Amino acid sequence: MKASGSTGWKGPVKFRMPTAENLVPIRLDIQFEGQRYKDAFTWNPSDPDSEVAVFAKRTVKDLKLPPAFVTQIAQSIQSQLSDFRSYEGQDMYTGEKIIPIKLDLRVNQTLIKDQFLWDLNNFESDPEEFARTLCKDLGVEDPEVGPAVAFAIREQLYEVKTLIAIQNVASARESRLTKKGRRGSDHGSASKASGLSMDLVKLFSFKSSVVRKRKDLDVYEPVVDLLTNEEVDALEAREERHAR
C-alpha cells in the first residue's frame, strides 16, 4: 500500500488515530486524599491490557504516591482505552479533512500559543515530529514542552475524530431509517466532501493564492513565552481556582 497520505477516497478504513503511529492520548487527573496527580501521555492501543496495571504500579512507585492511586490510575486509563476501542469497529471516511489545531498550553515555564491547519486524514502526519520541529526552531529548551505539544495535537485530533464518528453513527442510523441509501459518510456538498470549510475552498481555487493574507499571519504564528517563577505561581493558583 502506497504511503502517500490521503489521496481521496481510498475506501473505508477502520477507525484509528490518523497519524503515522496509532497512539491514543490519555489524560489523567486524579485527586485523592488531598493529593493530586495530573498527567498526559500517549498510549499504544495494541499493547496488551495487562500493561495498564504494570504502568499504574510503576507510576505510583516512581512518584511515591499513596497505593490507592494504583487502581484509580489503572481504571482511568482503562476507560479511556475502551472509549477508543468502541469506535474501532466503525469505518472511517478517509478523504481529506482539514481542521484548525490550536495550541494554548503551559508547560512549566514555557507558554505556547499557536494555530495551524492539520489534515485529519493525513495518515502520514506525525504530531511528535511536528512538536520536535517546533521546539527546535523556536529554541525551546525545556524537554517537557515537545511531548506536551504533541499530546495537545493528538488530543484535538482524537476529539474531532470521535465527534465525526458519533456523527457518522447518527447519520447512518438516520439514513437507514429514511432508507435513502446514503452510506455512513457524508457526501453532501463539495466542501463537506473535501472536508474543508468554504473559505478554504475559495483559497485553493484557481484564482487565489495559498499564501496567507497579512492580517491572518498573527493568528497562525507560534508564540513562545517564558514566565518567571512568580507568574507561574500566579497562573497555577488561577488554574486551581478555576478547577474548583
Place this chain on the structure above:
Amino acid sequence: EMEVTDPSWKEAEVELYTIPAQSSWFLWDDIHEIERREFEEFFSESSITRTPKVYKEYRDFIINKYREDTTRRLTFTSIRKFLVGDVNLLRKVFLFLEHWGLINFGSDASLVEVEEKHVAKIEQGNPAGIRVTAAPNSMRPITAPPLVEERAESGLKLPPLTSYSDVFSDLKKPSNDGLVCGHCRERFDSDFYEHHKRVVNICQKCFKNGDYGENNSADDFKLIGNGAAAVWTEEEILLLLESVLKHGDDWELVAQSVSTKSRLDCISKLIELPFGEFLMGSASGRLISSVPTEDENSGHHSSPSHPDGQEHRETEMGEEKEDLVDEDEPLAKRKRVALISDGDTSLMKQVAAMACRVGPSVTTAAAKAAIAALCEEASCPKEFFETDDYTHSAPDRFDSPSPQFADGFASHVAVKTILKLSLFHRADGDKDTDMEEQQQGGKEGPQDLPVALRIRASVATGLGAAAAQAKILADEEEREMEHLAASVIDQQLKKLQSKLKFLDHLELIMDEEERVMDGVKESILQERISVLQYAFRGGITKRWDHTYVK
C-alpha cells in the same frame, strides 16, 4: 553549480544562488518529474487542496523566502505561518527542498541559531525578560533555574592580547632600571635572581635568606649573571628571531627558548633591532609574496652556501642586520630565518625548498651569483669549474634549457662534481699549493680541498638545477597566461560582434518602420488634400481661408 534566477540581458539584475549540482534539474517555470513522483498527492487530481498550482506556490514561496537572506538558515516554523494547508504536507515539501539543497544549502543543520529565537510577546502585567533555563536532566523541573548566559561559540579562539602596559609597564618602573632587589630594595652587587613569571628580582642575599616575597618560591627564581643581560650574541639573536616567529606574542615561550635572556630582555632587544617591531607586529605571518631585488637576494642567498657552523651564519646575519635600512631587507631576513628554523633538514633540501618558494628569476640570479661568489673566493673553484665544459657554461645555459635536458644536465653535472670532489681529500690545506696542484688537472691523485668548497660546489649545482626547473615552469606559465588572455579577448570580440549584429538588425527594422511611417504620412496628406478639394467644390471656403492663405 550556479543558477541564474534572472536570465535577462541586463547585467545589473543578475542574482546568483548556489545549489548542488544534482539539483540542476530545478526550473522555476516548471515542475520536474522528480517532484511529481515525490508528491503524487498533488498530481493525482483527487483533491481541491492538492493541485500542481498549489504545489508550485508552496515550493516557490519557500525558495523565495530562503533567498531573501541566504545567510540564515530557514526554519520550517518560520514559513509555515505564511502558507495555508496541512502543515504535515507543507513540512514534506520543506524537507524535500532542503534535501535537494534548493534551500538552506550549506547551512550547518547542527548549529544552534540563537538569533532565531522568537522574542516573547508581552502577555500580561510586567514584561518578563527572556531567560534561558538550564535543561534539566531529570524529568522534574528545576524550581530555581539559574541564569545562564548563552553565546554562540565562535570556532576561533584568539590568544589573549598583551597590551603595551602589560609587557612594558615594568620597564617604566625605576626600580628595575637600576637593578634593585624587589625585596630588600638594595642595588644588586653581582648576580641576581630573576622571577621567571613576574618582574620581581631579588638579590643573592635575599635569595639565600629565603625572602622571596609573597607567593614566590625558590623555583620561581632564576640566577642571572649581572653582565649577561646586556650582551646579545649572534646565537641568541638568531634564537630570539626564530622563537618570535614561532611563538608570536607569547613572551614566556620566547624567553624560555632564549634561555639566557629574560622576558624583558627579549622584548627590549627585539625593539632595538631595526625591524624588530615589524617582526612583532606580524610575527604570525612568515612568507611574503613580494620578491626583493635581485642584488640583495643574491647577496643573501649566497650565504647559505657557508655551512661552517651556526656561528658563521649568524655572524653574517649579524653584520648584515646592522647594515640595513631598507624595507625590503626585513622581508628577505624573515624568509631566511623562517627557512633556517626548519633546521634539521639537509642543506640540499633547504636549497630546494628555497628554490620552490622564491621566484624563478630569483633562483636564476642566485645560481649565477653563487657560482660567481664561489669563483671570487678562490680561483681554484673557478678553475675547477672551468675544466669541465658543462659547468662553465652553466649559468648561460640556464636561460634556455629544454626540460629533459635540464634535468639530465643537472644530474650529470652533480655526478661529475661529486666524482671530482671525491678524488680530493677533506680539510684545509694550503690554498696556494692546492691551486697549483689543481691546475695540473683534476684527476691527479689525492688533493686537498676544503670541505666548504666541496659542499659549496655541489650546492651551486643544486641551485643551478633548481633555477633551470624554475625557468621552465615560468615559461610554461607565461604561455598559459598568453593563451588564456587570447581566449578571453576572443570571447569579448565575439560578444561585440553579436551585439553589433543585433544593432544592425534593429537598425534595419527601424528603417523599415520609418518607411512605413512616411507612407502613412503621405496617405494622410493625400486624404487631407482630397477633403479640401471636396470642400472647395462644395463651396465651403470661409473658414478655410485663414489657414489656407497662411
